Amino acid sequence: MSVLLVDPFSSGVHYHGLLQEAGLTYHTIRTQRALDSGLSTGEAVPSLVVDHAVEEQLDDIVRFCRDRGVDVVITGAESGVPLAEALKIQLGLASGAFEDQGRRFWDKPLLYATVRDAGVRVPEQIGAFTAHDVASGRHRSVLQTAVFPVVVKPDVGAGSVGVCIVDTVEQCLEAIESIVSAPGFFGGEQPSAVVQEFVHGREYVIDTVSHAGDHRVVAVCTYDKHPSSNGTMVYDRLRWLDWESSETATLTAYALGVLQALDHREGSVHMEAILDKDGPCLIDLGARPHGAGHPLKTYTLTGSSQLHAEVATAAGLEDSVPTGYQLGAHAAIEFLSLDKPATVRKDANPTEILDQDFVLSGEVPARPGTTYPETHSLLDSEALGLVFVSGTDDEDVMVNALRLRRSFDSMLEEVDHAR
Structure with a gap:
């Protein structure tokens, strides 16, 4: 029995020490997407068994996992989500019911459509435009009936790169054309531009860990932010909410509905939502831990985190999913x-x-x-x-x-x- 660690970068870099402390055998994969995005700069990685990994190597990696008795797949950073989710399905660790090889966890239009189809609120999608759509002018006709402001974002991305709020058709056209004419954050396919309803309200983040389809909320936080000169949202700070707050209860119930809609079974999820008078609305989701070292701060305040919970589960130390958390400061x-x-x-x-x-x-x-x-x-x-x-x-x-x-x-x- 062993663990496969995919792209241990951003917050995921801390998995190495936790896995070693738990006495777990683990193997590491670095994807080409991690290198293309700069999440990894080519640094030495402990226990590395496959480097520059791409999804075309899925069958070979599955065979490696079966030969080594891998029964846990942990995703360290957003770049590793496509390969890790496909691996989980092939190894019987995740649901294959959608027949999308886990694409719903990282392709934004598919993510929102899947959640919407389950009756869970997401932003209204105005359109998703490719470079071909822009060349043909299709995006111009679709935008004529849009109600502004709207949000424009790449269909695949991370770190709020390329996400902006625009107030006019002209600004929207410029944002779309900028996205589809530049390389994708993770390399590979040319990105499409997703245009969505702008949901007014405060932004929150819900961090969860799942095992065998049971879900645990390990932190609920809120962002203070302001718009930059070009409409992108700049984050000023993040604050943790008490477990007993009314917002936490509302957001927790909503997050569980999103996880069920996606049929998520194993691992960490970082979810962002806006709360307005109509309730929570999903803004973004990553099937990996909260980035930028956030889980270590959560551990300082609560005694647990997504990283610690995943490693404890892999070590067989958490048989049941505990509920809630207590802030120490x-x-x-x-x-x-x-x-x-x-x-x-x-x-x-x-x-x-x-x-x-x-x-x-x-x-x-x-x-x-x-x-x-x-x-x-x-x-x-x-x-x-x-x-x-x-x-x-x-x-x-x-x-x-x-x-x-x-x-x-x-x-x-x-x-x-x-x-």
Whole structure:
């Protein structure tokens, strides 16, 4: 018996230590999609048995798994979802009822259609447009009846790259054409552009772990965010919700409905939803853990996380799915961002912001003398820094978060002729 770990990048990099601590034998696969997207830079990977893996190798990888007694497949990052979900089906670990080889977990139009068909609310889809549609002008006629604002996003992607909110037909056309004319985030097929209803409300994230079709919610959080100059949404911070809150109960019930609609059986799911007067509405979903190291913060606050729960299940230490969680402190993740291009002063030391007494942990990759663009995605924020801040209560957390931002902003200088 052993574990197959697919693309242990982003938060998934922490699986190595947890699997070793649990005494589990594991094998690692790195996909070509991880390399094409930059989620992996070609670094050495422990227990690597297949590198540059593609879905055309599925049969060979299935044989490897059966020969090695693999009975658990763990997905570390979004790039590994297509191969991992197809493997789960072939190994009898996931439902093959949809006959889509797990594509519903990463192809956005299919994801929303599957959930909608089960009677669970998702955004209204206005259209999905290929490069051929753009060349023929079909997208122009479809958009004439659209109600703005709308959301435009790639059909396959990650990290909010390419996702934007637009207010006019002209802006929408520009966003569509930008998506279909550029390489996909993960390489491979040219992306299509999905145009959806814009759902007004606060954004939440529900992180779950499933085993044998039983689902556990390990964290419910909410985002504070603002639009950038080109309509993309920039995340300011993420805050954890108490398990006892009314929002948590509503979102948990909705998330379980989504998982059932998709017939999800095994592994972590990171789900984003908007809550408005009509209830929750799915915005995005990834069949992998929450990225950017978030599970380690959840573990600090609750004593568990998606990573820890999956490894415990693989080790046979969790026979039943526990319900709920208890927050041990008030905290938030602050996403550093720029409203316009700026340069970190050469005499500055950005990592000094981590020395403040309210900072629990953090990563600040921003370097002195380096110029950074306006923030348009979560990946842009990751290049600057993500910082885990605490406080005596939620109000104190916000005060400390603003103190952190002021400290970072004091290290910046504007770029000449930036606009």
